[in-house]
Amino acid sequence: MAPYHIRKYQDQDREAVIDMFIKGTLYLVSFGFFHQLKQPRSFLLLLGGPGALFLGSGSLLLSLLALPGLLAFLWLVARYPIKNYLDHALRTDMSDIRKFYLNDRGSCFWVAEKEGQVVGMVCACPQKMAPGGQKRLELLHLSVRQEHRGQGMAKSLTQTVLQFAQDQGYDAVVLSTLSFNNAAQRVYEQLGFWKAREAFDSLKWRVTGMTFFYYEYSVPSSH
CATH class of the missing domain: 3.40.630.30 (Gcn5-related N-acetyltransferase (GNAT))
Known part of the structure; x- marks a missing residue:
């Protein structure tokens, strides 16, 4: 090794440092997403949302199709504060190291x-x-x-x-x-x-x- x-x-390190900082920060999004999935409110959303849709529409297909949308929503929820932190750092201290x-x-x-x-x-x-x-x-x-x-x-x-x-x-x-x-x-x-x-x-x-x-x-x- x-x-x-x-x-x-x-x-001359700037380009490599900024690239590493962006990728390293966004790498945390997936961990944040799985953290979201473990929250009781997320469980209720993923279970209750399609269930309520099925009861209201009577369509099993429609309720199943809602699940990917809810997962995408939770991914965006997890990504938002991490991306916000990244953007703020790039505008402030990381803008001029x-x-x-x-x-x-x-x-x-x-x-x-x-x-x-x-x-x-x-x-x-x-x-x-x-x-x-x-x-x-x-x-x-x-x-x-x-x-x-x-x-x-x-x-x-x-x-x-x-x-x-x-x-x-x-x-x-x-x-x-x-x-x-x-x-x-x-x-x-x-x-x-x-x-x-x-x-x-x-x-x-x-x-x-x-x-x-x-x-x-x-x-x-x-x-």
Whole structure:
């Protein structure tokens, strides 16, 4: 297996980084869809909708045809907040990576490179309105190309952020991840993150029933 190395983002990485960010974010839609299917209200919709249609029309064919439409509706419900998050990021911090992450020594953006190709990424910046006057670093946009997962790359990228936090004198590293993103949660928990709380990020996530796990990591003193 060819080795990979982690380095700071360079301007020529932009195309590969944006492509990976888009694909990695949209990859979560399928997990969100199956999460939707497990919700009691989705079960009632899929069972009750065709049932009510059959009782009202007397047509079994019509009620069966309604099922694919309802599944498509649930797919769109799952996709909406994830696509909204993606579009917002592309308009804000990901629109100018150098400006948002590399012009301030308290922030940074890293990529994992393998055989000359950018195959992983992560970034971090100071958390806004950190409680208790703490100096907290927020880990964002951790992503590894699908064909390169399972090689420890996500763990190495996260460790890079933790080392940066220690070097910069941060008190803690924080992050949020969707409750059904089990692979990411395993990485964070193996590295010593602990789940501080579970909550809906906003109304659009509440409507879909998708909650976030908020993780924290206490940075050991470098002194």
